[in-house]
Amino acid sequence: MTNRTISALLFTILLAFEFSIPAMAFVQTSGQDDPLLTLGTKPVNKDELIYLLSKGSKSEPGTPGMSREEFNENVNLFINYKLKVHEAEAQGLDLSEEFRREFESFRENLKAPFLIRNSLEEGELRKAYSRMQEIIRASHILLQFPPNSSTEDSLSVLRMALKIEEDIKAGGSINELAVTYSDDPSAQVNKGDLGYFTALQMVQPFEDAAFALQPGQVSDPVLTNFGYHIINVKDRQPNPGQVRVSHILIRINESEANGEDLAKRKVADIYTEIQKESTIWEDIVKNYSEDPASSLKGGMLPWFTVGSMIPEFEMAAFSLTEIGEVSPPIQTRYGYHILRLEEKRPIESFELMEENIRSSILRDSRSTMIQSQVMAIQKSRYNFDENETNVAKLKAELNTTTKAGFAQVLTSKDLNSDQLFTLLGKSYVVQDLADYMAEEEINLRSKAGTFDAWYERFMAAELNKAEEADLAANNKEYRMLLKEYRDGILLFSLMNEEVWQKGLMDSVAQKVYFEKNIQNYQWKNRVNAAIIKVLDMTQLSAARALLEGKPLSDELITSFENSYQTSNSLVFQTESGNFEYSDNPVLSKADINKSYQELEVNGHLHIVLIGEKTKAGPKKFEETRGFVIRDYQEYLDKTLVESLRKKYPVKINPKVKEETFIALNQ
Incomplete structure (x- = not known):
């Protein structure tokens, strides 16, 4: 377990201890009121107390509010908490490298749910899971572009795709046309039939087009990285979930003229043998199956979903309905199979699938699409204005340079002060990009060129900084959460140094405390x-x-x-x-x-x-050392608070305190 994880855990325990009285739902209040307290000269706003007390509370309508006694107890605990944070700051614990690393790590995790990207990602996750409730069977024809194709070549491929679309809509068979026209190598075997699939199993443009069609409908040409596709949806069904089967495989010996007939007779004999009541499936698998990966495991295969196996195998597996049911022999390109159904289960909940869906989305073109949408929103929101003339000139001048030679070329061509863009009223020049490149310890590779690759990365980094600054300045919930974790790390550091470690490690002080309080042991x-x-x-x-x-x-x-x-x-x-x-x-x-x-x-x-x-x-000290340490740590904590109350005199504003009490009980 890392120090950061330990700190987070203890911080959670600390807050649970410090603020143990249940509270109401979070109440929004004005941010620039008179302070609730001053600790020495440091003001503390009432919103912070309201936020901490109401954090995680789920009071039902009609639930009795917080009593005056509970409120006063919580105010007292809050004062102790803020005194410790104030002392940690006075000791400079917030300036240490250890604090900086830990807080930055927390900040990265805390800001994620508030970012524009998160809401867009969440939308894609939900859309993908919604689509996964269905499976689609479709056929397609792929028309690829010739190598090093020109614009005219691309238009020629598009015209051919449109003609094929018309032929299909006029009654032509997409499967027959696929054999003639499709550049998909598998079309010569499957005639363009892709079998059943669901979300995240095809490239995004293809998936979007297929899920927009009803059975019998044909798409317009769909452009993907592979070329143009014509898609014909044959069927849509509810997703059957996952299945697990065991199987027997009999391969076809291609080197023998009658290899297929021999394999067919052998699998028929095995199937007849399986029908006998005395037959043990595992023995048959072990003796006859030619799948070395599964034969010694009773033919057992991993769980799989629609779209994970070759269509013939998959359709046979999902057609089995009763556990233990055995399929007739089926043929695939691997040979002949006999399947037995072992288990079935429905599609899992969104919560269980969320991380797998996220991982799939981040690996495909959706990630690039989301990033483009994020940048578009950021540019609009934070007054981004690109100097298009300069950027076009800089692309021509700098795309052929290397990262190592970038700064030298800038100086030799006097480009350092050329403007790239303005963001929130601040101007960014090429020298800013060069400085950013020098700080980054990576090398980017891009077909477009050095300038394009680094400019895009630099622009994204500055837009992200603008968004985070906007969050910290204008999103109250994020600001409060960030402050809570910052103060929590400082509280942990101070308590660890002044109370926990001192109480745990100072055996001499433990014995002195034990002897002074022997009446308690x-x-x-x-x-x-x-x-x-x-x-x-x-x-x-x-x-x-x-x-x-x-x-x-x-x-x-x-x-x-x-x-x-x-x-x-x-x-x-x-x-x-x-x-x-x-x-x-x-x-x-x-x-x-x-x-x-x-x-x-x-x-x-x-x-x-x-x-x-x-x-x-x-009692002897050794007999009760654990209790002594606990009591001694509590004594140290109490002593620390008493000393801090003298060091930083506490003043409470009665009017604001009453406003806080009323706000919590609304």
């Missing part, structure tokens, strides 16, 4: 005893014979436990040791002067053996 009257709960009453006589009339000792209890644990560990439950008997539910009912007795407590018979008694008295 006292044993009550104790007795050495064994308590045996009888779970099987038929074994009571045997227990009596072993225990009654014998003095209590470790050897006696060990011998008794060994006598039954090897045969039946559920006959008795044994507990032994030195007990404060007045607090023990069984011993408090026992006669401490009687060495053997049987007592019924809470519906169970207990055998009680009584040994040596010890009078009340002080």
